[in-house]
Amino acid sequence: MTTLELATFGVYLVGSVSFVLALKFLASPRTARTGNLLGAAGMALVVGWTVFTAPGLLANWWVLAVGGLIGSVIGVVGARRVPMTAMPQMVAIFNGAGGGAAAVVAVSEFLTATAEGGAGTALLPTIPMIATLLGAVIGSVSLTGSVVAFGKLQGFIAPRPVTYPGSRVVAGLLLAALLVMAVALAFVTNNTTLFLVFVALALVAGVLIVMPIGGADMPVVISLLNSYTGIAVAATGFVLGNYALLIAGTLVGASGAILTQLMCRAMNRSLLNVLFGAFGTGGGTMVAGEGGEQTVRTINAEDAAVLMAYGKSVIIVPGYGMAVAQAQTPVRELMDLLIARGVDVQFAIHPVAGRMPGHMNVLLAEANVPYERLKEMDEINDDFAKTDVALVIGANDVTNPAARTDTTSPIYGMPILNVDHAQHVIVLKRSMAAGFAGIDNPLYADPKTAMLFGDAKDTVEDLVSGVKAA
Amino acid sequence: MTEALDPRALVDALFILVLTAFVGYEVVSKVPTMLHTPLMSGANAVHGVIVVGAIIVTATADSPLQLGLGLLGVILGTVNVVGGFVVTDRMLEMFRGRRDDRASGGKASGRKASGGKP
Numbered sequence: 001m002t003t004l005e006l007a008t009f010g011v012y013l014v015g016s017v018s019f020v021l022a023l024k025f026l027a028s029p030r031t032a033r034t035g036n037l038l039g040a041a042g043m044a045l046v047v048g049w050t051v052f053t054a055p056g057l058l059a060n061w062w063v064l065a066v067g068g069l070i071g072s073v074i075g076v077v078g079a080r081r082v083p084m085t086a087m088p089q090m091v092a093i094f095n096g097a098g099g100g101a102a103a104v105v106a107v108s109e110f111l112t113a114t115a116e117g118g119a120g121t122a123l124l125p126t127i128p129m130i131a132t133l134l135g136a137v138i139g140s141v142s143l144t145g146s147v148v149a150f151g152k153l154q155g156f157i158a159p160r161p162v163t164y165p166g167s168r169v170v171a172g173l174l175l176a177a178l179l180v181m182a183v184a185l186a187f188v189t190n191n192t193t194l195f196l197v198f199v200a201l202a203l204v205a206g207v208l209i210v211m212p213i214g215g216a217d218m219p220v221v222i223s224l225l226n227s228y229t230g231i232a233v234a235a236t237g238f239v240l241g242n243y244a245l246l247i248a249g250t251l252v253g254a255s256g257a258i259l260t261q262l263m264c265r266a267m268n269r270s271l272l273n274v275l276f277g278a279f280g281t282g283g284g285t286m287v288a289g290e291g292g293e294q295t296v297r298t299i300n301a302e303d304a305a306v307l308m309a310y311g312k313s314v315i316i317v318p319g320y321g322m323a324v325a326q327a328q329t330p331v332r333e334l335m336d337l338l339i340a341r342g343v344d345v346q347f348a349i350h351p352v353a354g355r356m357p358g359h360m361n362v363l364l365a366e367a368n369v370p371y372e373r374l375k376e377m378d379e380i381n382d383d384f385a386k387t388d389v390a391l392v393i394g395a396n397d398v399t400n401p402a403a404r405t406d407t408t409s410p411i412y413g414m415p416i417l418n419v420d421h422a423q424h425v426i427v428l429k430r431s432m433a434a435g436f437a438g439i440d441n442p443l444y445a446d447p448k449t450a451m452l453f454g455d456a457k458d459t460v461e462d463l464v465s466g467v468k469a470a
Numbered sequence: 471m472t473e474a475l476d477p478r479a480l481v482d483a484l485f486i487l488v489l490t491a492f493v494g495y496e497v498v499s500k501v502p503t504m505l506h507t508p509l510m511s512g513a514n515a516v517h518g519v520i521v522v523g524a525i526i527v528t529a530t531a532d533s534p535l536q537l538g539l540g541l542l543g544v545i546l547g548t549v550n551v552v553g554g555f556v557v558t559d560r561m562l563e564m565f566r567g568r569r570d571d572r573a574s575g576g577k578a579s580g581r582k583a584s585g586g587k588p
Contacts, residue, residue, distance in 0.1 A: 019516050020493055026509045027501040033562040036512050040555040043519060047551070050522045054529035060537065063528050067541045071521075071548020078549075079556035090557055091511050098517050098550035104543035105523040108536055112527075127480060226514050233520045238483055240523055246483055247490050248519040254494025255513055259506060351503050361504035362561050376503060 004053060011049040012244040018042025019248050023255060029371070046244050084363055085323045088356045089153040092146045092222045095229055099142025102232035106135035107199060109239050114190050124190055128239050133182050135235035136195075137202040142228040144206030149222050152215045159215025168276070171208045177201060209275070216397065217274050219356040220263045224271070227256025263357055269414065296432070299450035301459060304426050305466025311388030311424075313344040315380065317417055318360045319353050321394015321430065325456035328367035330464055331393065335369060337467045347373055348380045348390075348417050350398035381418045390422035394429065394456045400441045410439060425449040428459050508561045515554025521547030 018038050025035025051064060075094070082090045110132050113124050123129075151157035181198045185191075213221055230252030237245025264271050308314050316335070322328060335345045347369065353360045361374055375383075384390060392399055399419040402409040419425055425448050432444070443449055452459055501509050524547045528540030 015519075019519075020497060022512060022516065023494070023497045023509070026505060026512045027497070029502075029505065032505060032508060033559065036508070036515075036555060036558045036562055039512060039516055040559075043515070043551055043555070046519060047522055047525070050525050054525055060528050060531060060540070063531075063537055063541050064525060064544055067524075067528075067544030068548050071545045072552045074545075075549045075551070075553030076556055079553045079560060082557070087507065087511075087557065087561065090553070091507075091514055094518075094550050094553045094557065095514050097546040097553070098514070098520055101520045101524055101543045101546035101550060104539050104546065105520065105527050108527045108531070108539040108543065111539075112530075112536065223510055226510055226517070229520075230513070230517045233517045233523070234487065236520065236523050238487075240526060241479060241483070242523065242526065243483075243486060244519055245523050246486055248516050250487050250490040251494040251497075252513045252517040254491040255498035256510070258495055258498045259501075259510060259513075262503075262506070349504070356510070357506035358504045359507055362507060374504070 008049065008053060009243070011045060012242075012247075015042040015046035015244055016247040018045075019251055023251065083326075084366065085326070086154070087362070088219060088222060088359070089150045091356075092150045092153065092218075092225070095222065095226050096143050096146025096150065099139045099146060099225065099229040099232055101139070102229060102236050103136050103139030103143060103199065103202075105236045106132050106139060106232075106239065107195075109236070110136070110195055111192065114192055114195075123187070126186055129186050129190070130182075131235045131238040133185055133198070135232045135239060136199050137178060137182065137205075138228050138235065139232035140199055140202035141206040141209065142225045142232060144203045145210045145225050145228075146206075146222070148207055148210040149218050149225065152210075153218050157211075159218075161214045162211040167208075167212060171205075174201060174205050174208060178205060213275065219352065220260060220271070220274050222356075223256055223260040223263055227253050227260060230254075230256055263352070296444045296451050297447070297449065299426065299452055301452060301462035302466045302469075304450070304452055305463045306470050307424055307426070308338060308343065308389050308391065308463070309341055309467045309470040311343060313346075313383075313387045314338060314389045314391060315346050315348050315384060315387045315419075315422065317348045317350075317353075317390060317392045317395050317399060317419055318364065319350075319393060319395025319398065320359075321396075321428070321456050323354050323359065323363055323394070325394065325458075327393060327456040327460045328363045328369075330457060330460040332364070332367040332369050334460055334464050334467065335373070337464060341467070345373065346375050346380060346383070348377065348384075348419075349374050350377050350395070350417050351415075353395055353398050377415060377417060384418040384421040387422045389424045389426060390419045392419060392425065392427045392429075393460065396429075396441055397439070399443055400439070401446075402439070402442055406442075419443060420446055420448070423448070426452055428452050428454070428456050430455065508558055511554060511558040511561060515551060515558055518547060518551025518554050521551050523547070 019042055022035045022039030025031040025038065078090060148157060152159045178198065178201055181194060185195055185198060210221055230249045233245055234249030234253055237249055260271065264274060316331065322331065338345050347364060349360050351357055364374060397411060399417050400411060401420050403411045403414045403416045406412055420443055425443065425446065427444060427449060429451060431453065444451060521544060524540060524543030528544060531537045531540045
């Protein structure tokens with residue numbers, strides 16, 4: 001082993017430790033930012049070292065310079081410009097880029113290896129070939145799957161589950177074909193055309209896997225695809241004999257899988273149900289916009305403000321509607337005013353409120369709401385019964401009592417916030433449209449519930465002036 | 471593909487793979503819900519290390535096709551790694567802003583005043 005190789009191992013070791021510490025530090029709000037910076041520093045070291053020690057660097061340096069420049073500009077501008085509500089999409093698209101890069105590296109390795117081996121003469125070694133195929137197939141699925149997830153969250157693609165008769169059969173046949181081709185490529189032939197068809201089918205598979213999944217489940221899908229990209233990176237690291245790729249990829253593959261499990265558990269559903277349940281098709285339940293049978297009571301902002309200002313306790317339940325309307329700052333103001341009047345104000349955060357776990361925490365932290373007022377579901381659910389007013393701001397499915405009682409409801413069994421146990425419920429909502437899961441919410445027909453329609457930001461600002469006047 | 475041919479290297483890689491998977495499991499099972507989004511984003515940035523693979527492939531490329539693939543890989547990998555860390559930092563910035571405000575009241579009251587106090 002040369003000194004250079006030894007030094008490379010040292011750099012990769014330092015980088016790998018920094019990745020592990022980065023994930024560990026992300027576990028606590030006090031150290032999270034340090035953790036991220038540490039990960040970035042480790043990454044800079046590993047990437048920088050690779051650039052300056054790579055063989056043949058001088059010949060192709062311009063490719064690295066041009067590619068690095070384009071990639072950096074896209075990355076920085078995208079990450080800086082994106083509004084807070086669109087963060088999940090952004091993570092999806094960055095993840096897709098990583099998956100695409102893994103697939104490209106795997107394809108390039110295959111082409112190089114087959115060209116060197118002299119096409120058709122002898123089979124390439126099986127184990128590296130299997131790793132190459134894994135990197136190509138998983139990276140491709142992650143690329144197109146992430147793009148579809150991005151489209152669904154951004155609204156380019158219908159967020160509802162897209163299914164057609166026999167869609168599962170088609171998907172099953174496709175997966176079977178991929179498996180057969182993989183076996184053929186590993187054990188029978190290293191045919192380049194077959195390999196390219198294999199990659200093309202993997203790209204199609206990514207689309208077919210994500211299309212039937214509803215928009216409400218996208219966080220879980222993004223987390224799963226994040227884990228996939230990690231596995232694809234680990235596989236390419238195996239092929240290249242590169243420990244930095246191997247360790248970082250495996251680390252993300254494993255942690256992403258656990259995170260996906262945690263998210264599913266928060267919704268009380270299995271991963272299989274998320275992937276194949278076509279959740280939100282509304283089978284057997286009323287569909288969005290047809291909830292005309294429900295009679296709801298409405299309230300104006302002044303009355304709602306008085307109800308809260310003269311109450312003893314208020315629990316605010318934020319949801320995606322608050323994020324869309326960017327209402328977090330007026331919400332904080334409302335909180336300050338109520339606290340100044342001696343009202344006890346808490347926030348009830350459902351694990352899957354918004355589009356990602358922690359989405360609401362990030363937004364409310366942005367608006368300077370103290371951590372200690374944000375309560376997780378299990379911590380606060382018993383307090384609703386003792387609370388005068390539950391103020392629901394743009395949350396829907398996570399407050400739906402049908403999840404508790406109606407066995408025909410698609411969200412039956414999902415743990416929900418006990419909003420309906422409060423003395424009064426005020427629901428801020430744009431319209432009577434159904435939530436992201438596409439199902440009706442009986443909470444709105446509850447006699448204790450009053451609806452306050454309008455854009456969440458405007459409505460909360462009205463509530464703020466109402467409380468001031470009260 | 472030659473580096474991975476040596477059986478000893480394969481065994482080493484397998485050991486690293488299995489043990490790292492356990493590390494990944496242990497590290498993540500203790501993260502509070504509110505940090506799940508930043509964690510997912512941070513992990514997303516970490517697998518941006520694939521750019522290293524793209525660099526290695528590009529460095530040894532000698533045909534236009536390989537150069538083109540290398541360029542594509544470097545662009546995609548850089549988007550992943552740069553965008554991933556920047557977007558995670560932006561999320562976490564908000565958590566930290568909160569803590570600073572509590573520590574030094576001056577800045578916080580200044581910001582709150584602009585928030586529309588009478």
